[in-house]
Amino acid sequence: MMINRKVLTLDEFTLQQLRNFPSATGELSSLLRDIGLAAKRVNVEVNKAGLVDILGDAGHTNVQGEDVKKLDVYANNQLVGVLKHGISCAGIGSEEMDEIEIFDDEVSNNSKYVCLFDPLDGSANIDVNVSIGTIFSIYRRVSEIGKPCTTEDFLQPGNQQVAAGYVIYGSSTMFVYATRRGVNGFTLDPSIGEFCLSHPDIQCPPSGRIYSVNHGNFFQYSKGVQQYITTCQKKNKNNGGPYTQRYIGSMVADVHRNLIKGGIFMYPGMTDKPSGKLRLLYECNPFAFIIERAGGVATNGEQRILDIKPTELHQRSPFFVGSKLMMEELDQHLKEYDA
Numbered sequence: 001m002m003i004n005r006k007v008l009t010l011d012e013f014t015l016q017q018l019r020n021f022p023s024a025t026g027e028l029s030s031l032l033r034d035i036g037l038a039a040k041r042v043n044v045e046v047n048k049a050g051l052v053d054i055l056g057d058a059g060h061t062n063v064q065g066e067d068v069k070k071l072d073v074y075a076n077n078q079l080v081g082v083l084k085h086g087i088s089c090a091g092i093g094s095e096e097m098d099e100i101e102i103f104d105d106e107v108s109n110n111s112k113y114v115c116l117f118d119p120l121d122g123s124a125n126i127d128v129n130v131s132i133g134t135i136f137s138i139y140r141r142v143s144e145i146g147k148p149c150t151t152e153d154f155l156q157p158g159n160q161q162v163a164a165g166y167v168i169y170g171s172s173t174m175f176v177y178a179t180r181r182g183v184n185g186f187t188l189d190p191s192i193g194e195f196c197l198s199h200p201d202i203q204c205p206p207s208g209r210i211y212s213v214n215h216g217n218f219f220q221y222s223k224g225v226q227q228y229i230t231t232c233q234k235k236n237k238n239n240g241g242p243y244t245q246r247y248i249g250s251m252v253a254d255v256h257r258n259l260i261k262g263g264i265f266m267y268p269g270m271t272d273k274p275s276g277k278l279r280l281l282y283e284c285n286p287f288a289f290i291i292e293r294a295g296g297v298a299t300n301g302e303q304r305i306l307d308i309k310p311t312e313l314h315q316r317s318p319f320f321v322g323s324k325l326m327m328e329e330l331d332q333h334l335k336e337y338d339a
Helices: 010-019 027-047 070-084 123-128 215-220 223-234 251-261 280-293 324-338
Strands: 057-061 067-069 089-094 113-121 132-140 161-169 173-179 182-189 194-199 210-212 264-267 297-299 319-322
Touching: 010 027, 010 182, 010 194, 027 070, 027 113, 027 132, 027 161, 027 173, 027 182, 027 194, 067 070, 067 123, 070 089, 070 113, 070 123, 070 132, 089 280, 113 123, 113 280, 123 132, 132 251, 132 280, 161 251, 161 280, 173 194, 173 251, 173 280, 182 280, 210 251, 215 223, 223 324, 251 264, 251 280, 251 319, 264 324, 280 297, 280 319, 297 324, 319 324
Parallel strands: 089 113, 210 264
Antiparallel strands: 057 067, 113 132, 132 161, 161 173, 173 182, 182 194, 264 319, 297 319
16 A cells, blocks of 8 residues: 655654754643544544444433533543553543542653543434544643642633644544644544644635524524524525524534634523533633634634633633634624623
């Protein structure tokens, strides 16, 4: 089999980036490769989920009060295990865990970074074979190096992220991550077991024709959100349309599609859940960082997501993210009707 050596693997790409910064220690590159390894292991189980006993519920709920799927538990264990045994992570926070886990050993205490993740986003779709994903966020510690990390390392605003990314397990498996230098996507080549650079320097189109929202909750949304959805439905060839609604119910899949094709994703607050459903640290911040690096915009309807100072580990937030011009149009509706 001939292998195209012009295509960089994830490992090769991160090492190439490392050469551009002679003073860099390589810890961030190592951490990204560790996450890539865990993603490969999760991908294997996702692809054979119908053949082994890992479908369905694990029989308990997580700290969010949501039913935990067996693959959720597996994915969480893989990420925790890989990061704990690596050399680049001082501790982790997970959607599936009540509290942070501090890796209190000599190597980990000298690591510069902490990691937050949603091990398996969209897990309600596992049993029906719909795309799911892993979301992660990486911060530089604010606590003293050489000592165990602290809660404050995790409760930083999203604008302090040094990297964020996601893995989507779909018709192909993709690893997309962003640093302050840009956004790059890698597709898993199962023949060699490596993520290969397939989407260099991803840019989110400034506009699109896709809006992603759970229309079933329409009457629980604010007047501004309702009016914007109505505007989307009325789009035609004379005013930038027609728009089409696409909502998978797996945030990774919805936002990934809009990142590539242009569009807007909305998970507003509702009358019974004014803070919405999505977690600020595990879902909103990582995707806000990625989309902004690609030229898009992310807010909670009132302020930039990345400027919010978290007060608790499992904090929730309304979330609007997508193409710049579509987000500006949404903002106009929110200011006019929700002021």
